[in-house]
Amino acid sequence: MSKQGASLPVVDLTADTPCCPPLAQRRVPAETAAVLAPAFKALGDPVRLQLMSMIASADGGEACVCDLTPAFDLTGPTISHHLKTLREAGLVDAERRGTWVYYRARPAILRQLAGLLAVEPPATA
Amino acid sequence: MSKQGASLPVVDLTADTPCCPPLAQRRVPAETAAVLAPAFKALGDPVRLQLMSMIASADGGEACVCDLTPAFDLTGPTISHHLKTLREAGLVDAERRGTWVYYRARPAILRQLAGLLAVEPPATA
DNA sequence: CGCTTGTCTTGACGTTCGTCGAATCAGACG
């Protein structure tokens, strides 16, 4: 819960420019790891990974909880809990518009994570 | 040449070709999520993220446990446990050569994960 | 205003995770 209240972290996950070189290029410092690990952990659950994908690939870039919940064999509160986890990890953003709550992906942090995992192609391909 | 084989896991993380389109392009199926989530979960710990980076960025592509352990304020068994987690997630490979054990990163799965997280550059939006 | 619908929060429970100490296993060297 203190994720959002944390004062300026060493690594800004919301920036559009890469925060750091790929993981395989230079050893990632402890502070960077401490900031990025929670994001990976948030994706480390099949339900959240699917939720993230459903939100990110949704039409218009946002998805309503009413569309997400029935896609799983889980109760509403459980889905809500997972969405909260994604929100606290900075992966998605929530907005209430009228009756329904819409979730939107944050491409910037996805780019950060993808950039960190980037590896040189196998054979100059 | 098709990936539709039934005997093997639905998603082959060791393949050099992308297993699936980016997360934000098409909704990732439950089976794919079940296979990929453990890999993200393995990276969801600061210690393991640093270990992964140290191994992947090591000279010659491999790192000795004797080099990894002293880099943390953790006991040997704990580091060994984390390495086992990375190994079971398919992220690294271990090999014993004489007295020491060397760990090597598996670029293929890193590519898979990076590809899944890939997002179109901001300009496209 | 009160009802209905839809979402979030709270509290609880069982499971898994991260960590350690002690014991065990695998090679190397005298």
Next chain:
DNA sequence: CGTCTGATTCGACGAACGTCAAGACAAGCG
């Protein structure tokens, strides 16, 4: 062959996680 060093496995403990049931909150509508 015995012993030493290095890495893993085993057993245990507290903390965090995933899940649900029940209750609380917000918005729309009669």
